[in-house]
Amino acid sequence: MPIVVGVRFRPVTKIYYFDPGGLLDLKEGEYVIVETTHGCEMGQVVLPPKEVPEEEVVGQLKKVVRRATAWDAVQAAYYRAREAKALERCAEKVKEHNLPMKLVAAEYSFDGSRLVFYFTAEKRVDF
Numbered sequence: 001m002p003i004v005v006g007v008r009f010r011p012v013t014k015i016y017y018f019d020p021g022g023l024l025d026l027k028e029g030e031y032v033i034v035e036t037t038h039g040c041e042m043g044q045v046v047l048p049p050k051e052v053p054e055e056e057v058v059g060q061l062k063k064v065v066r067r068a069t070a071w072d073a074v075q076a077a078y079y080r081a082r083e084a085k086a087l088e089r090c091a092e093k094v095k096e097h098n099l100p101m102k103l104v105a106a107e108y109s110f111d112g113s114r115l116v117f118y119f120t121a122e123k124r125v126d127f
Helices: 070-096
Strands: 003-008 016-018 031-036 039-051 064-067 102-108 115-120
Touching: 003 031, 016 031, 031 070, 039 070, 070 102, 070 115
Parallel strands: none
Antiparallel strands: 003 016, 003 039, 031 039, 031 064, 102 115
């Protein structure tokens, strides 16, 4: 049976499962760096490594790259702090271009290489 670890990226969001690799001693509450489809991200262990039936694993599990360091925490905090400013700047552009949309949130990736804006709109918005 495969061993998985449950990781959450933001509070009160979905739990994603990863292969802990050699890190079988991970504890709930620890932070880890994992490889996702969007690159490396930092998440918090919410379910320590445990065996699960083979049929519960859908697709190929991505691996936990390593435990997060103090520097990783500083870097993540830096980009989280910049999200409000990015959202403010985006709101200016939405207003400037008269776009029919309402901004919800801005989210930087762990390393700051990607910035995603979440929004709602009645219809499709062409940029």
